[in-house]
Amino acid sequence: xxxxxxxxxxxxxxxxxxxxxxxxxxxxxxxxxxxxxxxxxxxxxxxxxxxxxxxxxxxxxxxxxxxxxxxxxxxxxxxxxxxxxxxxxxxxxxxxxxxxxxxxxxxxxxxxxxxxxxxxxxxxxxxxxxxxxxxxxxxxxxxxxxxxxxxxxxxxxxxxxxxxxxxxxxxxxxxxxxxxxxxxxxxxxxxxxxxxxxxxxxxxxxxxxxxxxxxxxxxxxxxxxxxxxxxxxxxxxxxxxxxxx
Numbered sequence: 001x002x003x004x005x006x007x008x009x010x011x012x013x014x015x016x017x018x019x020x021x022x023x024x025x026x027x028x029x030x031x032x033x034x035x036x037x038x039x040x041x042x043x044x045x046x047x048x049x050x051x052x053x054x055x056x057x058x059x060x061x062x063x064x065x066x067x068x069x070x071x072x073x074x075x076x077x078x079x080x081x082x083x084x085x086x087x088x089x090x091x092x093x094x095x096x097x098x099x100x101x102x103x104x105x106x107x108x109x110x111x112x113x114x115x116x117x118x119x120x121x122x123x124x125x126x127x128x129x130x131x132x133x134x135x136x137x138x139x140x141x142x143x144x145x146x147x148x149x150x151x152x153x154x155x156x157x158x159x160x161x162x163x164x165x166x167x168x169x170x171x172x173x174x175x176x177x178x179x180x181x182x183x184x185x186x187x188x189x190x191x192x193x194x195x196x197x198x199x200x201x202x203x204x205x206x207x208x209x210x211x212x213x214x215x216x217x218x219x220x221x222x223x224x225x226x227x228x229x230x231x232x233x234x235x236x237x238x239x240x241x242x243x244x245x
Contacts, residue, residue, distance in 0.1 A: 037198065037240045042122045049118055051075075051082045052125070060130045064224040069212045074125065077208050081117030088114055116189035120169055120202055127201045128228045135231035139181070139200070139238040146181045154226065157183045157203075162222050167206040170222070172234060173197035174241045181238070198241040201234035 041052030054074055059067040088110040095101055135143065135150055147153035160183050161170025168187040175182050175197045184193050203225050210221035238244075 037237055039122055039126060042118070048086050049082050051079050051118075052122055054125055056130060061128060061228055064213075064228050065210070066213050069210070072212075073204075073209055074121075077206075078118070078121040081114045081121060084110060084114035085118050112190040113188070116186075120186070120189060120199070120204070123199055123202050124169075124204050126233050127203065127230055128225070129230040129233070130228065132226075132228045133230045133232035135235070137232075137235040137239070138242075138244055139231070139235040142181045142238065153181075153183070158222055158226055160185050161203045161205055161225075162219050164205050169205060170203040171197075171199050172201045173199050174238055176241070179242075198237070200237045200241070201229065201231065203229075 039052060042050060044050035051074070054070065058070045058074075061070065088107055091103070092107050092111070095104060095107070135154070140150060143150055143153045147156065157170060157172060164170060164185045165187055168185060168191075169189070171184040171186055171193065173182050173184050173194070174180075175194055177196060181200075182194065182197060184197065186193050203222060205218055205222070207216075210218065214221040214224075
């Protein structure tokens with residue numbers, strides 16, 4: 001297979017129209033048959049991945065997150081994952097052309113790391129909105145069924161996000177086999193998730209996401225995140241993942 005075919009296969013695997021938006025390779029990928037979940041701008045010309053624009057101004061989340069934090073996180077860190085993902089895919093294509101798979105283990109690890117970093121960051125920017133958006137719609141009904149109450153769900157999500165070991169993510173996901181909403185943790189992007197789960201909303205707890213504003217006070221950052229969480233976005237992803245309207 002050539003490199004373009006691999007990219008097309010990966011895009012199909014994560015449920016993409018023009019963009020990969022499920023948790024990336026090595027973590028949780030959208031299940032075959034799941035609804036198409038798209039975020040514009042995360043792929044570019046020629047099938048390469050691209051860093052999508054922020055859905056708001058760099059200072060729009062102040063005082064929760066400052067302009068400098070958003071600019072560095074979006075412009076430098078996220079771009080690094082995009083660059084790494086595209087470079088890894090090209091190296092894999094070169095390996096296939098040469099018939100030399102001696103580096104495939106390391107390249108597979110890089111694919112999982114950079115691919116998950118790009119996909120999760122793409123979702124993260126949309127998981128926040130100035131002023132926040134309350135949890136409602138059919139996602140709220142599913143949460144009440146699976147967690148007992150919205151308050152219990154929000155408490156579990158905040159606690160799971162605060163307690164991720166080392167660098168990682170708090171993830172609200174839809175698991176299509178059981179038809180359940182789950183709260184998951186992801187360590188180093190690609191660990192501790194469930195295959196087939198579709199991420200609905202994510203919180204980045206790598207220190208670069210908050211250190212300029214909160215230093216080591218991850219709990220304060222997560223509490224602030226809960227105040228800007230875009231649950232309307234999560235509800236739309238839930239409807240798409242479950243093919244509801």
